[in-house]
Amino acid sequence: MIPLVTELAKTYMAEKMDVVILVNRQSIQSGGGIQGAAKGELGIGMANRPLKDEEKSLGVEVVEIAKTAVVVGVNRSISLDTLSSEDLCRIYEGAVTTWDELRGGNGPITVLSKPETDSTKETVRKSISCLKNLNESGRIITIKTSMDMAEALAKAKAIGLTDAVSVESSRGSVKTLKLDGTAPTPENVRSEKYKVVQTYRLVTKGKPSGAAKDFIAFVKGPRGKKIIESAHAVAVK
Secondary structure (H helix, E strand, O other), X not given: OHHHHHHHHHHHHHHOOOOXXXXXXXXXXXHHHHHHHHOOOOOOEEEXXXXXXXXXXXXXXXXXXXXXXXXXXXXXXXXXXXXXXXXXXXXXXXXXXXXXXXXXXXXXXXXXXXXXXXXXXXXXXXXXXXXXXXXXXXXXXXXXXXXXXXXXXXXXXXXXXXXXXXXXXXXXXXXXXXXXXXXXXXXXXXXXXXXXXXEEEEEEEEOOOHHHHHHHHHHHOHHHHHHHHHOOOEEOO
């Protein structure tokens, strides 16, 4: 969520010169965003997963702002355009180790993943059945944030799990693959043809007020919607 909320905040502050919004550029994951908002340490927390049962009693208000595809991203030098769920699982379990085996180029596949507690990883586990209980190969490199994932994918003949917003912000150095023949486009997210999707949420302690309320209204309004959709996501009404 960080690149998208940063862009939303930048545009909002250009219109509201008396307001300063500081977006934490270091990921504290969804749990940190929810807890930070509940404790009043954050004016607005960010989360890209639903609240867990133990978080529902914290007295926070949750506003959904966007839906985005969770994608299989690869370096732009890879000639593949599509990948099956089965082949994706074979890569992550270590059964497929070179691009030659997939006719996607040559050389070894650098395999990147997210921590098990990461919301993107949780979405993938729930949505792709063969990955649900898969023990990943020991050669996999764990990348903490989506921004770091995009940078890593841009530097090597790599494959990784990330989101469409981060790929869009990579300026062409990373590309997405169709998954089981379906492209992770906003149109396919909107129509639910593409199934691996996460929802971005803003979280506040109780009902938002003051500048937080005004910023959330901006995000949910026409100007926010335009920014969200320009980032390759789908605005939530």
